[in-house]
Amino acid sequence: MMMCHKKSCDGYDSSMKGNCSIHKSGSNLLWCRLFEPASLTWRDRCRPLIARIIREHEGEEIKTVRKALRDAYPWGQRSLHPYKIWCSEVRRQLGIDPDPASDPNQLQLF
Secondary structure, three states: OOOOOOOOOOOOOOOOOOOOOOOOOOOOOHHHHOOOOOOOOHHHHHHHHHHHHHHOOOOOHHHHHHHHHHHOOOOOOOHHHHHHHHHHHHHHOOOOOOHHHHHHHHHHOO
């Protein structure tokens, strides 16, 4: 479990020093909770955050929603596997890239 140094967080640990990369841009406790369970997949970690941001920007232009989603990326460097999963989940939740497992014709390839 990752402990946080921010006093308002349930995972507060006073021995931690420096800036917490989780609490950037005035974010809330959800950022800390994204990192707690080691058994969760990257997709499981990003799914609730993406859903919350889409809900908060409901009815706005797609450009505004996508900018908010870009700004909310929680894992630092935008490359490698976590970023690919983040982008995939954003496309899936926005309806741009439907879940391939839901395709009924998937089993009829051969």
